[in-house]
Amino acid sequence: MGVDLRICHLYPDLLNLYGDRGNIAVLVRRARWRGIAVEVTEVPAGTPLRAGAHDLYFIGGGEDRQQALAARDLQAGKGEVLREAVEAGAVLLAVCGGYQLMGHFYRPSEGADLPGVGLLDLTTRHPGKGHPRLIGNTVVRWEPPGAGTPSTLVGFENHGGRTRLGPGVRPLGRVVIGGGNNGEDGTEGAVYRNAFGTYLHGPLLSKNPWFADHLIALALRRRHGEVPLVPLDDDLEAAAHHTALRRTR
Numbered sequence: 001m002g003v004d005l006r007i008c009h010l011y012p013d014l015l016n017l018y019g020d021r022g023n024i025a026v027l028v029r030r031a032r033w034r035g036i037a038v039e040v041t042e043v044p045a046g047t048p049l050r051a052g053a054h055d056l057y058f059i060g061g062g063e064d065r066q067q068a069l070a071a072r073d074l075q076a077g078k079g080e081v082l083r084e085a086v087e088a089g090a091v092l093l094a095v096c097g098g099y100q101l102m103g104h105f106y107r108p109s110e111g112a113d114l115p116g117v118g119l120l121d122l123t124t125r126h127p128g129k130g131h132p133r134l135i136g137n138t139v140v141r142w143e144p145p146g147a148g149t150p151s152t153l154v155g156f157e158n159h160g161g162r163t164r165l166g167p168g169v170r171p172l173g174r175v176v177i178g179g180g181n182n183g184e185d186g187t188e189g190a191v192y193r194n195a196f197g198t199y200l201h202g203p204l205l206s207k208n209p210w211f212a213d214h215l216i217a218l219a220l221r222r223r224h225g226e227v228p229l230v231p232l233d234d235d236l237e238a239a240a241h242h243t244a245l246r247r248t249r
Contacts, residue, residue, distance in 0.1 A: 003224050004037040005216065008054035010078070010098070011062075011070050013044040018156065020060030020095050022203030026212050027056070034230045036220070045073040049081045054090065056219040057082060061096025061159075061201060064108060071101055071114040079117035086119055091219040092195040095204065099189070099197035100124040100161055109160070120190050120197055121168030122181075124161040133160045134179030137248045138200060140188045142173035145217075149210045152176070154244040155200025163199075165190055172198055177248045194218045207244055209237045 009024050024040060031038045043049055062070065074082075082102075086092055092102070100106040103122035106114040109129055135158045144151050153173060162182035165171060171181070172189025180188035180199070189198035196215070198204065205212040213229055220227040 002035070002037060003220060003227055004039065005031050005056065005219055006054045007038060007040045007219075008049070008057045009040060009042045010049075010057060010059040011045060011066075011073075012042045014066040014070050015060040015062035015098050017061040017063070017096065018158070018201040019203050020201060023060075023093065023095070023205045023212075024058055026203065026205040026209070027058075027216060030209065030212055030232065031216055033232055036216075036227075043078075045069055049078040051081050051084060052088070054085070055222055056091040056215060057085065057093070059092075059094045059098030059101075061098055063097075067097040067101065067106070068114055070098070071106070071116070074101060074117055075115055079119070082117060083119050086193055086195045089194060089222040091215050092119070093215060094120075094195070094197045096157075096159055096199050096201060099199065100163065102195070102197055103163065103190075106161060119195060120192050121166035122163050122190055122197075123166075124163040126160045127162060131160070133158060134183050134199070135159075136178060137244065138178030138180070138188070139176040139245060139248050140173035140178070140180070140200070141176050142211075144210065145214050149214075150238075150241070152241075152245065153200060153204070153208045153211060154241055154248070155198070155202045155204050155207060157199040158201065159199055163190075168192060172196060206237070207241050209234050
């Protein structure tokens with residue numbers, strides 16, 4: 001039996017700002033180029049999430065109304081399934097609004113708190129309309145998983161919420177350019193086990209293919225053990241990454 005990868009795309013109907021679903025396309029293409037069979041299951045609001053059925057989960061960002069609908073749906077059962085999956089070694093990538101919902105709560109500038117899943121030890125508060133959004137191209141210094149892997153991630157952020165990390169997570173990276181989690185402490189994103197949260201839209205993985213490969217390798221490891229990933233010709237992707245770096249300077 002060959003190696004296969006099972007991806008779950010959560011809330012494709014609600015959370016897809018700035019082409020977030022492009023991250024799914026990158027994961028699928030890079031796996032299939034290596035002969036890895038890929039199955040993608042889209043799970044919209046109101047559809048049950050089957051426990052243990054997926055290796056890698058993705059959730060994007062959205063506007064306030066869509067984020068509130070997703071928060072309600074997560075509280076109805078999907079959040080518990082996600083927590084159990086991450087504890088069992090599954091991979092999760094959550095972007096912007098989806099990232100905020102993986103924490104304990106999101107407090108908007110108006111209205112009631114949105115309860116989070118509590119999978120990531122963090123909270124997010126919107127300081128109010130009188131405070132500027134954190135918006136623009138962003139560069140993050142991260143700790144690459146292997147020698148020869150670039151140590152930068154590039155992307156685009158656009159968020160009003162300020163996220164504060166608790167002791168149960170570590171930042172995805174340190175901000176070189178941009179606002180990051182809150183515009184103050186220099187952190188960007190959060191990591192717990194194989195769960196990654198970030199404010200980098202983009203889509204993130206097309207500009208940072210080494211990060212996509214890191215997620216694929218982690219997701220395969222759970223059921224297949226260590227699976228060496230055949231190197232791909234990333235000259236065009238690397239050029240796009242370096243162009244993004246130059247534009248932020």
